[in-house]
Amino acid sequence: xxxxxxxxxxxxxxxxxxxxxxxxxxxxxxxxxxxxxxxxxxxxxxxxxxxxxxxxxxxxxxxxxxxxxxxxxxxxxxxxxxxxxxxxxxxxxxxxxxxxxxxxxxxxxxxxxxxxxxxxxxxxxxxxxxxxxxxxxxxxxxxxxxxxxxxxxxxxxxxxxxxxxxxxxxxxxxxxxxxxxxxxxxxxxxxxxxxxxxxxxxxxxxxxxxxxxxxxxxxxxxxxxxxxxxxxxxxxxxxxxxxxxxxxxxxxxxxxxxxxxxxxxxxxxxxxxxxxxxxxxxxxxxxxxxxxxxxxxxxxxxxxxxxxxxxxxxxxxxxxxxxxxxxxxxxxxxxxxxxxxxxxxxxxxxxxxxx
Amino acid sequence: xxxxxxxxxxxxxxxxxxxxxxxxxxxxxxxxxxxxxxxxxxxxxxxxxxxxxxxxxxxxxxxxxxxxxxxxxxxxxxxxxxxxxxxxxxxxxxxxxxxxxxxxxxxxxxxxxxxxxxxxxxxxxxxxxxxxxxxxxxxxxxxxxxxxxxxxxxxxxxxxxxxxxxxxxxxxxxxxxxxxxxxxxxxxxxxxxxxxxxxxxxxxxxxxxxxxxxxxxxxxxxxxxxxxxxxxxxxxxxxxxxxxxxxxxxxxxxxxxxxxxxxxxxxxxxxxxxxxxxxxxxxxxxxxxxxxxxxxxxxxxxxxxxxxxxxxxxxxxxxxxxxxxxxxxxxxxxxxxxxxxxxxxxxxxxxxxxxxxxxxxxxxxxxxxxxxxxxxxxxxxxxxxxxxxxxxxxxxxxxxxxxxxxxxxxxxxxxxxxxxxxxxxx
Numbered sequence: 001x002x003x004x005x006x007x008x009x010x011x012x013x014x015x016x017x018x019x020x021x022x023x024x025x026x027x028x029x030x031x032x033x034x035x036x037x038x039x040x041x042x043x044x045x046x047x048x049x050x051x052x053x054x055x056x057x058x059x060x061x062x063x064x065x066x067x068x069x070x071x072x073x074x075x076x077x078x079x080x081x082x083x084x085x086x087x088x089x090x091x092x093x094x095x096x097x098x099x100x101x102x103x104x105x106x107x108x109x110x111x112x113x114x115x116x117x118x119x120x121x122x123x124x125x126x127x128x129x130x131x132x133x134x135x136x137x138x139x140x141x142x143x144x145x146x147x148x149x150x151x152x153x154x155x156x157x158x159x160x161x162x163x164x165x166x167x168x169x170x171x172x173x174x175x176x177x178x179x180x181x182x183x184x185x186x187x188x189x190x191x192x193x194x195x196x197x198x199x200x201x202x203x204x205x206x207x208x209x210x211x212x213x214x215x216x217x218x219x220x221x222x223x224x225x226x227x228x229x230x231x232x233x234x235x236x237x238x239x240x241x242x243x244x245x246x247x248x249x250x251x252x253x254x255x256x257x258x259x260x261x262x263x264x265x266x267x268x269x270x271x272x273x274x275x276x277x278x279x280x281x282x283x284x285x286x287x288x289x290x291x292x293x294x295x296x297x298x299x300x301x302x303x304x305x306x307x308x309x310x311x312x313x314x315x316x317x318x319x320x321x322x323x324x325x326x327x328x329x330x331x332x333x334x335x336x337x338x339x340x341x342x343x344x345x346x347x348x349x350x351x352x353x354x355x
Numbered sequence: 356x357x358x359x360x361x362x363x364x365x366x367x368x369x370x371x372x373x374x375x376x377x378x379x380x381x382x383x384x385x386x387x388x389x390x391x392x393x394x395x396x397x398x399x400x401x402x403x404x405x406x407x408x409x410x411x412x413x414x415x416x417x418x419x420x421x422x423x424x425x426x427x428x429x430x431x432x433x434x435x436x437x438x439x440x441x442x443x444x445x446x447x448x449x450x451x452x453x454x455x456x457x458x459x460x461x462x463x464x465x466x467x468x469x470x471x472x473x474x475x476x477x478x479x480x481x482x483x484x485x486x487x488x489x490x491x492x493x494x495x496x497x498x499x500x501x502x503x504x505x506x507x508x509x510x511x512x513x514x515x516x517x518x519x520x521x522x523x524x525x526x527x528x529x530x531x532x533x534x535x536x537x538x539x540x541x542x543x544x545x546x547x548x549x550x551x552x553x554x555x556x557x558x559x560x561x562x563x564x565x566x567x568x569x570x571x572x573x574x575x576x577x578x579x580x581x582x583x584x585x586x587x588x589x590x591x592x593x594x595x596x597x598x599x600x601x602x603x604x605x606x607x608x609x610x611x612x613x614x615x616x617x618x619x620x621x622x623x624x625x626x627x628x629x630x631x632x633x634x635x636x637x638x639x640x641x642x643x644x645x646x647x648x649x650x651x652x653x654x655x656x657x658x659x660x661x662x663x664x665x666x667x668x669x670x671x672x673x674x675x676x677x678x679x680x681x682x683x684x685x686x687x688x689x690x691x692x693x694x695x696x697x698x699x700x701x702x703x704x705x706x707x708x709x710x711x712x713x714x715x716x717x718x719x720x721x722x723x724x725x726x727x728x729x730x731x732x733x734x735x736x737x738x739x740x741x742x743x744x745x746x747x748x749x750x751x752x753x754x755x756x757x758x759x760x761x762x763x764x765x766x767x768x769x770x771x772x773x774x775x776x777x778x779x780x781x
Contacts, residue, residue: 306400322422322431323422323424327364327420328364328420337399339399
């Protein structure tokens with residue numbers, strides 16, 4: 001019996017749970033290679049001319065990507081916005097923040113945070129300028145291009161995307177062999193477009209939308225730092241000093257707390273979105289039972305704690321049935337107070353032959 | 356979410372005319388008392404809040420629905436005989452008397468009649484006139500109010516007029532300057548025109564006087580009479596003519612009636628005065644404080660010696676169900692509790708003599724409530740007294756056409772007189 005055979009016998013004796021535990025222990029205890037540490041350490045240069053050069057390059061790319069994102073957002077072009085995400089260099093300093101937290105390098109952490117802050121300011125400023133140049137005359141959120149509007153109401157789905165993408169970043173970063181997947185992470189979370197949206201909406205005088213877009217960025221930022229940090233810890237990264245090792249739990253807990261804080265408004269947004277969807281279903285069903293000969297052309301439904309506001313444009317072939325009947329139907333289905341504004345268009349067909 | 360409070364609906368329908376009613380409602384909640392009325396949006400919230408006490412006390416649920424097309428909707432619901440609400444809040448006294456005469460309204464029970472006596476005392480007769488025993492008073496709005504900004508009046512050296520003639524002089528004086536004398540808009544969907552009828556009624560009451568007004572509302576003074584023609588001409592000269600109202604005729608016709616006052620609060624102000632009922636305060640921009648930023652005076656009458664008479668709008672409650680629970684709600688609405696929460700929030704007035712004005716009303720509303728109880732002559736809005744198809748229909752469309760200039764004064768008065776004559780014919 002060879003050694004190999006013995007080894008196989010031993011493996012067979014371990015239960016599935018034991019096998020998983022063993023894998024986690026092996027991974028947890030695994031010491032990343034020097035090369036893997038150096039990838040994390042080299043994300044942002046330590047100082048001197050190298051750092052200055054990096055900051056100039058970073059600023060240049062941020063300005064360009066924010067400009068591409070800004071114009072793409074206003075042009076309502078998803079393709080252009082994705083292009084901007086690929087140019088955007090923000091992923092590097094944000095994952096550097098994670099690396100610095102996990103390896104307890106405080107000076108690297110401050111440096112990375114400053115670079116992120118510089119990126120935030122530049123991207124918002126460029127978004128503001130782009131909107132000024134484009135001279136949009138938008139005064140209401142409903143008039144915003146879809147690409148802009150989509151970034152002004154983040155929900156829990158956005159948090160889920162950011163956590164997953166952050167974990168991917170934490171796994172990919174130290175492995176030069178998988179680095180090609182990093183642009184996918186950037187596209188998934190989109191860091192610069194929300195910042196450009198902040199500038200655009202602020203310039204348009206829509207502060208609530210600007211704040212919500214910034215909230216989307218904060219969500220992405222916090223979730224990436226947290227998830228990438230966890231991924232790095234799980235793949236063996238640790239602080240080199242004893243004191244750093246002691247505070248690792250606290251560092252991770254702080255990033256988790258930040259994620260939890262941004263999750264509060266996101267949760268509220270998500271519930272609000274679910275309520276809006278429930279209201280829309282109630283409206284559609286009520287219109288069908290109110291008059292099955294009408295079609296809904298436009299529906300704007302907003303559910304709040306105080307009740308529901310429904311703006312409805314329908315088209316029908318006959319005289320409208322009483323609007324109060326429809327409103328009572330919506331109230332019953334939605335089970336709450338309703339304010340209905342109904343506009344009814346008569347659909348008349350004129351068929352003429354002239355020869 | 357289970358509703359624990361009065362559920363409400365407010366409805367506005369814009370677009371085509373309503374079809375004859377054959378409703379297809381989802382199964383309604385038969386346990387709830389169904390109240391129908393004209394209150395929408397914030398007013399609907401306030402009314403529903405006032406119903407909450409009843410729901411908590413009795414455990415009976417109340418559904419309130421308010422419609423912008425309240426008059427036609429109510430007529431359809433009642434006439435179909437299938438959809439009548441349990442209770443309706445009706446601002447148009449003419450509609451109430453019409454429904455009573457046609458036997459469509461159920462007489463009030465003793466508990467409601469007793470509650471009316473206890474809470475309204477000597478004012479009860481005035482407020483139930485034409486439908487005593489069938490209508491319970493609910494809400495009253497003094498209408499002959501002219502809103503102005505004291506700082507602007509002081510800055511220009513303008514003074515609050517004491518007689519109607521002085522008001523006319525003031526309008527001329529303001530017209531000579533940069534601002535327009537009036538903020539006036541009248542668009543209100545299918546109810547467009549009511550704001551103009553209020554103007555005509557106020558001018559008849561305050562220029563021609565009480566006797567002429569009473570003869571006019573009683574039908575003994577025709578629209579074609581020189582007195583009423585004079586009042587219409589005065590409205591034209593005072594408000595409609597170019598330079599009298601901010602934004603001119605276009606804004607008068609196209610501006611929403613709830614947004615008329617906005618120009619008074621701009622800097623510099625677009626207009627100096629805004630004639631509208633007490634409820635206009637809920638239409639002022641959010642940061643305007645009544646008593647500080649804006650004040651009011653009662654439209655002055657022809658005679659300095661007499662307190663100026665007041666035009667009022669009065670919302671009455673009528674019931675269409677013979678049901679103990681409905682009677683319980685009627686008595687509750689007549690009691691001070693029926694309006695307490697709305698009064699606390701502001702914008703609700705009544706002529707109840709049973710309430711302590713100091714604690715029942717807000718500081719702003721108290722002065723309006725005093726106007727209703729200080730012994731001055733009160734008169735129902737004339738168009739509300741007319742048969743609904745005229746007062747809440749033909750009159751609104753005809754006066755709008757006259758203001759717009761698409762119909763002459765002769766045509767306007769003749770059309771209304773003819774319609775009144777045919778409605779009087781059995």
